[in-house]
Amino acid sequence: MADHDSWRIPSTVQEPPSRYLIPEQERLGGQQLVGEEMPEPVPFIDLRRLLAFDGAEEEAAKLRSALQNWGFFLVTNHGIEASLIDAVVAASREFFLQSLAQKREYSNLIEGKQWQLQGYGNDPVKSQDQILDWSDRLHLRVEPEDERDLALWPRHPESFRDILHEYTLNCKTVKDGILRAMAKLLELDDDCLINQFGEKGSTYARFNYYPACPRPDLVLGIRPHCDVCVLTLLLMDKDVGGLQVLRDGTWYSVPPVRDYALLVNVGVSMEIMTNGIFRGPVHRVVTNSEKERMSLAMFYAADLEKEIEPIAELLDENQPIRYKKIKCKDFVSAHYEYFSKRERVIESLKI
Numbered sequence: 001m002a003d004h005d006s007w008r009i010p011s012t013v014q015e016p017p018s019r020y021l022i023p024e025q026e027r028l029g030g031q032q033l034v035g036e037e038m039p040e041p042v043p044f045i046d047l048r049r050l051l052a053f054d055g056a057e058e059e060a061a062k063l064r065s066a067l068q069n070w071g072f073f074l075v076t077n078h079g080i081e082a083s084l085i086d087a088v089v090a091a092s093r094e095f096f097l098q099s100l101a102q103k104r105e106y107s108n109l110i111e112g113k114q115w116q117l118q119g120y121g122n123d124p125v126k127s128q129d130q131i132l133d134w135s136d137r138l139h140l141r142v143e144p145e146d147e148r149d150l151a152l153w154p155r156h157p158e159s160f161r162d163i164l165h166e167y168t169l170n171c172k173t174v175k176d177g178i179l180r181a182m183a184k185l186l187e188l189d190d191d192c193l194i195n196q197f198g199e200k201g202s203t204y205a206r207f208n209y210y211p212a213c214p215r216p217d218l219v220l221g222i223r224p225h226c227d228v229c230v231l232t233l234l235l236m237d238k239d240v241g242g243l244q245v246l247r248d249g250t251w252y253s254v255p256p257v258r259d260y261a262l263l264v265n266v267g268v269s270m271e272i273m274t275n276g277i278f279r280g281p282v283h284r285v286v287t288n289s290e291k292e293r294m295s296l297a298m299f300y301a302a303d304l305e306k307e308i309e310p311i312a313e314l315l316d317e318n319q320p321i322r323y324k325k326i327k328c329k330d331f332v333s334a335h336y337e338y339f340s341k342r343e344r345v346i347e348s349l350k351i
Ligand SMILES: O=C(O)CCC(=O)C(=O)O
Pocket: 206, 208, 222, 227, 234, 236, 242, 243, 283, 284, 285, 294, 295, 297
């Protein structure tokens, strides 16, 4: 089991400790850490047009192609004020700039040992030889609102809680709009995907902070993974890149975006619900030797007590069921088991 310091990123080293060096096989096979430039720009989808009467068809066609080719896209005209986005970035930076002791008041290790999903820290360490990611995180369940664990919500900066609350409300509207447009593409009722979340769908906000790293050729900010949720809304650092996506065996670098666009990506729960029609991209984050980087992911997950399974309307004799059903809670814990072994949970559910 991890001791209290095991995940902590050393701040002044020249060479990262061996626990951070990626395995040999990930350095070979054409999967070097330097990514290729994307063959086409990341698709931009104008949310206002997508949901409006005029122009919706054109945007919907772009959405379909983005989902088929990449599993992600950038959303613009989403209605979230630039000032709110600036505020959430500033609050997040202020949080991470505090001393370790201050941040540990919100630790995700109960009594310094037992790992829990929420709080400040990193992934569960399941074995002494597990390779660690070069990142620092704050992970909070922000919805349902009445189930927030406010003891883990930072009190510094003072505005942190109000800003995160406001950002959560705004992102919910964006997420619902996107889910309605996706349901339409599948010829389902508009609210069909929204209803898949069950009574108590959860939203997690994950603040990621990647310190500069002396060996970006050997160390990852986040290892290759798919998000376990249904959908992710990602606010990327507007100045520093790092996110890469895998397509046909090649890693492509997603450039930073400056105009307050949010990156939307499909999670593996959506892959199950849509019987594999929409698939989440495998992605990772590389490190940077000079610059720190930040991002904020909003993960939309189904009710933990609900079973996730392919939507019946999408199945027929030509489209046989391809995934076993699983309780969301079990899916999330299986995800972390597989993640620690650098494997993908979805493979275990294929029929
Ligand atoms: O930092 C990023 O750009 C991506 C973060 C990510 O993939 C995650 O938090 O799951």
